[in-house]
Amino acid sequence: MVHAVHDRYLLEVVEQLGLCPFARRSREQARVHRPLVYDDPATPERVAARIAAVVADAPDAEIILITFVRSTSALQWEHARPFDVFVKQVRALYDELPVPTFFMVGFHPRSGIMEPGEKPPRLTPDSLVPLLRRTPDPVIQCVRAEVLDQVRFQAQQASHAKLLAEAERLDPRLVAILERSVQPDSSLSADIARKNFEGVAQGDGRERLEACLVDIHRNREQAYAPFWSTPTAP
Numbered sequence: 001m002v003h004a005v006h007d008r009y010l011l012e013v014v015e016q017l018g019l020c021p022f023a024r025r026s027r028e029q030a031r032v033h034r035p036l037v038y039d040d041p042a043t044p045e046r047v048a049a050r051i052a053a054v055v056a057d058a059p060d061a062e063i064i065l066i067t068f069v070r071s072t073s074a075l076q077w078e079h080a081r082p083f084d085v086f087v088k089q090v091r092a093l094y095d096e097l098p099v100p101t102f103f104m105v106g107f108h109p110r111s112g113i114m115e116p117g118e119k120p121p122r123l124t125p126d127s128l129v130p131l132l133r134r135t136p137d138p139v140i141q142c143v144r145a146e147v148l149d150q151v152r153f154q155a156q157q158a159s160h161a162k163l164l165a166e167a168e169r170l171d172p173r174l175v176a177i178l179e180r181s182v183q184p185d186s187s188l189s190a191d192i193a194r195k196n197f198e199g200v201a202q203g204d205g206r207e208r209l210e211a212c213l214v215d216i217h218r219n220r221e222q223a224y225a226p227f228w229s230t231p232t233a234p
Contacts, residue, residue: 002036002069005136005223008216017209019132019196022147023063031062036069041076044089051090051142052099064102064142079115080108080130083138090140101145107135109217125193128201134213136220 015024026032033054037047047066054064068076077083087106094102112130114120121127200209 001223001227002067002137003034005216005220006034006065006067006139008219009135012212012216013132013209017196017200017205017212019192019200021192026062026147029062031058031060032065033058033061033063034065034067036067038069042068042086044086044093047090047140048093048097051094051102051140052097055099055102062144062147066140066142068138077108077138078110080106080111080113083108087140102142103145103148104140104142105133107133107139107141109134109136109138111135123201125190125197125201128197129193131209131213132196132200134217136216 010023010027014020015027023032035050035054037050051064051066055061077086084106087104091104094104111133199205
């Protein structure tokens with residue numbers, strides 16, 4: 001039931017809207033793991049140990065989505081910012097263990113929602129990111145460092161090829177110079193944020209994104225209702 005609800009977010013939001021360049025490949029190769037946490041309250045020590053256990057049991061894991069599904073656990077982080085603090089604590093404890101490196105970020109049902117008195121930030125690729133992280137339940141996304149390195153390298157290769165093609169168009173003599181140059185670096189997170197901004201920040205893309213998120217949260221309430229009372233999602 002929980003995974004069915006989160007499947008909608010992963011497939012309809014992350015994959016169909018093209019928000020992550022490697023999510024679909026990792027899923028199709030069965031390298032995405034989604035342990036559920038019911039601990040009440042969850043502690044950074046337990047969660048860090050749980051992630052390490054998943055890595056030990058599945059050495060080829062590329063993405064681990066620690067999902068906190070019990071309503072009382074969700075209330076442990078009624079807002080996204082305390083959950084972000086919790087994620088930092090988990091990351092610090094995990095990094096002390098003799099385990100492969102994973103980068104971690106928090107996703108939360110209220111991610112990007114303004115608190116009373118706050119003014120909405122100017123719409124930029126960075127300010128859009130919290131909206132994209134509005135999962136049905138609190139989730140810690142853990143991505144293996146090697147995966148990000150591989151995607152970053154591919155982005156660098158694509159950027160360099162694009163640069164050479166443009167040089168060929170302007171002056172073929174530039175190609176020989178550029179081929180011997182250091183390949184341009186690519187900030188993967190900035191590239192992804194920019195692509196997502198172009199696709200869903202405004203217009204039809206934004207409408208589709210927000211409608212999908214609202215429907216997924218409504219689906220969560222309906223699916224969980226027979227089992228426990230949950231706070232109403234925005």
